[in-house]
Amino acid sequence: MSLGSVGRPWPQIDAVDKVRGRTRYAADMTLPGQLYGRILRSPVPHGIIRRIDTSRALKVPGVRAVITAADLPPNGPEGKGRVPFGPYVDDWEILCSDRVRYIGDEVAAVAAVSEEAAAEALELIEVEYEPLPAVFDMHEALEPGAPVLWPERPGNIASRFDIARGDLDAARRKAHLVLEERYSTNRIYHAYLEPIAVLAEAHPGDRYTLIAPTHIPYKARVTYARGLGIDPGKIRLIVPPMGGSFGAKYELNVCMIAMLLARKTGRPVKMVFDRAEDAAAGHHRPPLHFDIRLALDRDGRFLSKEVRIVATAGARTMWTPPVVATAAHRIDALYHFEAVRAEALLVYTNTSPTTCMRGFGNAEMLFAFEQMVDQAAEELGIDPVEIRKRNAVRAGDVTIHGWRIGSSALEECLDRVALLSGFSRRKPAPRHPPASGKARGLGLAIGHHVSGYRPILAEYDGSAAWVRLDMDGRLSVAVGEPDIGQGLNTVVAMIAADELGVSPSEIDVMPVDTAHSPAAVGTLGSRATIMAGAAVKAAARDFKKKLLAFAGELLGADPGELVLERGRVLWRRGGGESGEREGGPGASLTLAELGRRWAAAHTGSPLVGQGSYRPETVLPGPDKYGNPSPAYPFAAHVAEVEVDVETGAVEVVNYWAVHDSGRIINPSTATGQVQGGVAQGIGWALMEDVAIRGGRVENPNFLDYRIPGFQDVPPMTVEFVGESEPNSPTGVKSLGESALNPVLPAIANAVYNAVGVRIHDAPLTPEAVWRAIQRRREELAAAGKEREAQ
Amino acid sequence: MNRVIRINGTEWPADVPPTTPLSDFLREHAGLTGTKIGCRTGECGACTVLLDGRPVTSCLVWVARAWGRDVTTVEGLGDDQRLDPVQVAFLELNAAQCGFCIPGLLVSARALLDEAAARGWPPTALEVRERLSGHLCRCTGYQKIVEAVLKAAENGMKEMRLELG
Numbered sequence: 001m002s003l004g005s006v007g008r009p010w011p012q013i014d015a016v017d018k019v020r021g022r023t024r025y026a027a028d029m030t031l032p033g034q035l036y037g038r039i040l041r042s043p044v045p046h047g048i049i050r051r052i053d054t055s056r057a058l059k060v061p062g063v064r065a066v067i068t069a070a071d072l073p074p075n076g077p078e079g080k081g082r083v084p085f086g087p088y089v090d091d092w093e094i095l096c097s098d099r100v101r102y103i104g105d106e107v108a109a110v111a112a113v114s115e116e117a118a119a120e121a122l123e124l125i126e127v128e129y130e131p132l133p134a135v136f137d138m139h140e141a142l143e144p145g146a147p148v149l150w151p152e153r154p155g156n157i158a159s160r161f162d163i164a165r166g167d168l169d170a171a172r173r174k175a176h177l178v179l180e181e182r183y184s185t186n187r188i189y190h191a192y193l194e195p196i197a198v199l200a201e202a203h204p205g206d207r208y209t210l211i212a213p214t215h216i217p218y219k220a221r222v223t224y225a226r227g228l229g230i231d232p233g234k235i236r237l238i239v240p241p242m243g244g245s246f247g248a249k250y251e252l253n254v255c256m257i258a259m260l261l262a263r264k265t266g267r268p269v270k271m272v273f274d275r276a277e278d279a280a281a282g283h284h285r286p287p288l289h290f291d292i293r294l295a296l297d298r299d300g301r302f303l304s305k306e307v308r309i310v311a312t313a314g315a316r317t318m319w320t321p322p323v324v325a326t327a328a329h330r331i332d333a334l335y336h337f338e339a340v341r342a343e344a345l346l347v348y349t350n351t352s353p354t355t356c357m358r359g360f361g362n363a364e365m366l367f368a369f370e371q372m373v374d375q376a377a378e379e380l381g382i383d384p385v386e387i388r389k390r391n392a393v394r395a396g397d398v399t400i401h402g403w404r405i406g407s408s409a410l411e412e413c414l415d416r417v418a419l420l421s422g423f424s425r426r427k428p429a430p431r432h433p434p435a436s437g438k439a440r441g442l443g444l445a446i447g448h449h450v451s452g453y454r455p456i457l458a459e460y461d462g463s464a465a466w467v468r469l470d471m472d473g474r475l476s477v478a479v480g481e482p483d484i485g486q487g488l489n490t491v492v493a494m495i496a497a498d499e500l501g502v503s504p505s506e507i508d509v510m511p512v513d514t515a516h517s518p519a520a521v522g523t524l525g526s527r528a529t530i531m532a533g534a535a536v537k538a539a540a541r542d543f544k545k546k547l548l549a550f551a552g553e554l555l556g557a558d559p560g561e562l563v564l565e566r567g568r569v570l571w572r573r574g575g576g577e578s579g580e581r582e583g584g585p586g587a588s589l590t591l592a593e594l595g596r597r598w599a600a601a602h603t604g605s606p607l608v609g610q611g612s613y614r615p616e617t618v619l620p621g622p623d624k625y626g627n628p629s630p631a632y633p634f635a636a637h638v639a640e641v642e643v644d645v646e647t648g649a650v651e652v653v654n655y656w657a658v659h660d661s662g663r664i665i666n667p668s669t670a671t672g673q674v675q676g677g678v679a680q681g682i683g684w685a686l687m688e689d690v691a692i693r694g695g696r697v698e699n700p701n702f703l704d705y706r707i708p709g710f711q712d713v714p715p716m717t718v719e720f721v722g723e724s725e726p727n728s729p730t731g732v733k734s735l736g737e738s739a740l741n742p743v744l745p746a747i748a749n750a751v752y753n754a755v756g757v758r759i760h761d762a763p764l765t766p767e768a769v770w771r772a773i774q775r776r777r778e779e780l781a782a783a784g785k786e787r788e789a790q
Numbered sequence: 791m792n793r794v795i796r797i798n799g800t801e802w803p804a805d806v807p808p809t810t811p812l813s814d815f816l817r818e819h820a821g822l823t824g825t826k827i828g829c830r831t832g833e834c835g836a837c838t839v840l841l842d843g844r845p846v847t848s849c850l851v852w853v854a855r856a857w858g859r860d861v862t863t864v865e866g867l868g869d870d871q872r873l874d875p876v877q878v879a880f881l882e883l884n885a886a887q888c889g890f891c892i893p894g895l896l897v898s899a900r901a902l903l904d905e906a907a908a909r910g911w912p913p914t915a916l917e918v919r920e921r922l923s924g925h926l927c928r929c930t931g932y933q934k935i936v937e938a939v940l941k942a943a944e945n946g947m948k949e950m951r952l953e954l955g
Binding site: 014016017019021023191192672676678701703708713 | 827886891
């Protein structure tokens with residue numbers, strides 16, 4: 001397939017629109033008669049709503065509706081009453097009925113002819129709150145006597161995850177070294193450039209059209225339908241181009257609020273968050289706390305690992321339950337252990353609900369574990385590359401939980417990143433932090449992920465796609481996984497193009513719309529390229545078979561003698577080129593001609609090829625055993641940092657990332673994924689932290705919540721190694737999340753290497769690093785005095 | 791004062807309240823939604839347009855300040871038949887992922903390249919990073935954006951040399 005597009009750098013097929021400013025995101029769309037919606041949010045972190053008076057708000061000129069919990073439609077059994085609902089835990093309400101649980105909780109909503117009128121009306125809604133004691137810290141929330149957010153869930157436990165495998169006692173008895181460490185990661189903001197924006201229209205018969213960003217349109221509308229008490233089929237969800245999400249825009253309460261305002265007013269309603277609202281009451285990556293005990297033998301082989309995790313759900317449960325489950329046991333698919341045990345608690349606090357973000361759970365655990373691997377390597381006198389090789393899974397392995405590793409080029413990643421970064425020049429970490437100036441250090445970390453994850457949707461795993469030729473000769477592809485900016489549409493167009501002998505630019509990839517797309521699990525868990533790509537490949541093959549059979553009929557040829565190339569079907573055997581002649585070797589028909597003739601022969605129907613891909617994955621039962629993903633990507637990263645010893649400021653000066661993602665469809669967008677993932681990791685490692693005081697987000701803007709800018713990210717070297725994945729029809733694995741996963745520990749290990757202090761709590765702000773250096777100096781001084789005294 | 795703004799070479803009546811943000815006028819009155827709103831506080835750079843050739847964050851500029859002046863938005867780069875070389879470079883190198891920050895970046899890059907062309911030598915990578923530092927991007931890690939601007943500069947310089955030679 002040397003003439004194909006796959007494997008060559010290809011511009012995103014929608015890039016022309018993007019660079020011309022013609023891509024229409026949700027906020028760019030306007031529907032006739034459209035109103036503007038705004039949400040009144042709770043100003044108190046915890047309280048009982050004693051009274052709501054909307055009468056003054058309703059008198060503001062231009063206001064068309066004000067809604068509160070009293071306006072919510074029944075969604076209970078047999079269409080009666082209100083019941084809570086939600087994606088994982090039933091603790092969503094749309095609008096608060098009697099109680100508010102965080103600063104930002106949705107209390108009322110307004111629709112008006114202008115944003116100004118809507119804003120004015122919000123100010124005039126009177127709400128009387130009776131404050132309740134609040135709890136903001138997850139550890140405090142677990143204490144006996146802590147304020148309880150949901151009386152029906154005592155102890156503030158939103159969900160828990162437990163897993164255990166192997167004989168812990170037996171494994172521990174062989175230990176030569178046992179490390180017990182405590183780590184934590186912080187709450188960060190996805191900080192996509194496009195604030196959350198949705199448009200809703202209500203139609204007769206409880207039907208709705210919703211234009212809203214989401215990774216998971218089919219799943220999202222099930223949640224929305226439960227909230228509204230209607231059948232999911234009554235919601236048509238159209239996914240517009242998304243200005244970034246990174247996991248935040250899965251299922252959004254604002255969608256249901258917009259639908260209800262549209263129902264109440266009979267007009268389309270657009271709702272666009274302002275940045276402060278988005279940053280405070282959009283959703284965050286949850287903070288995680290880890291207690292880890294790792295036992296190793298003399299050779300640095302991992303024997304046992306025991307983990308306790310506490311994570312913050314916030315006031316309601318979004319997509320954080322799978323985050324803590326991932327944190328608890330995905331590392332067991334990177335390294336072998338003889339025995340493992342993990343328990344993870346997801347805890348309510350009176351803070352903004354948290355949700356998933358790129359690399360969820362896995363990146364957090366790697367921050368902790370990859371630092372412990374370095375610590376063990378140092379204590380045992382083993383090279384950091386070597387200790388990882390000794391413990392890492394290999395191709396053909398079955399892990400402790402029954403996960404099957406089809407391919408792994410992790411060793412190659414390690415060797416290559418060591419070579420590129422000159423890792424052998426790394427000196428041992430200094431025992432004493434340098435007295436002044438800037439210290440350089442190199443840090444290594446590895447990471448992995450899944451390529452789709454069977455438990456996401458109980459009903460099925462995999463993906464379906466259609467390839468279609470219309471009577472005007474237009475070729476299009478439909479998948480149900482939305483492109484979230486990463487270039488999925490381009491990748492599926494490339495895969496289809498190579499099967500069909502055309503250029504990717506000649507293929508339209510249809511926008512995802514539940515009215516006509518295949519029903520998909522969605523773009524999450526690093527699954528879109530492997531799943532949708534494989535489905536498209538199958539659909540293209542089905543399409544080609546039908547097309548060649550039809551062309552064979554027209555030409556009087558055996559389909560086996562026909563080839564599809566360069567936009568036409570050619571009768572291959574013998575003969576020269578003669579497109580005019582039907583019925584002999586050398587004859588050909590263009591796709592445009594075939595589309596027209598197929599439609600004429602089938603009363604206007606397009607020629608449609610259908611395909612699907614169902615990976616051989618196992619839905620884990622109560623024992624949580626079995627392979628949940630068709631393929632596992634791996635990566636090895638090295639960061640070089642410069643630490644200013646006097647201020648604690650860390651600068652990443654060089655970065656190398658080597659990935660095994662199986663076959664690479666588009667090296668250009670793949671490289672971009674890694675660069676972007678590394679930049680996000682640098683931001684998280686060094687700069688980003690959602691500051692919550694008394695339940696209030698204190699930095700809901702880009703001035704106080706700094707994400708990396710042009711001058712915060714170094715030039716990065718990105719390479720891909722590895723072969724085609726045997727368990728994947730297109731040979732691909734995944735990349736989006738494994739790009740981010742090793743970044744934090746690579747930087748933290750580099751900081752240790754530079755100044756000899758290990759930072760256990762992300763982010764590694766100047767203050768945190770400076771304090772750790774001072775502490776280390778004090779410890780050394782105390783130890784010195786003790787020695788003198790002896 | 792004549793309440794007219796010349797947008798991408800075409801005169802637009804702009805008889806709206808003088809304190810209307812220029813970004814809102816462009817998006818809601820002139821129908822030019824290529825200019826994006828990311829924060830309304832001048833911190834993200836997504837709404838950047840050129841005012842008499844100089845980049846400004848249009849969310850912080852009153853429409854009255856633009857009366858009688860030239861505004862260039864992303865829609866003003868290139869024409870129906872042709873993309874601006876900086877658009878071509880962004881496209882070819884996949885400097886855009888989600889694309890939301892790209893319109894603002896493109897007009898800033900255009901201004902930077904115009905300055906470079908006027909002085910006669912291309913910008914360095916460090917200069918590009920410094921001059922575009924008012925723009926935030928969450929997807930790309932910036933590297934491909936820098937490469938695209940440098941490539942556009944190089945192509946522009948080649949054209950100039952051809953004209954001179």
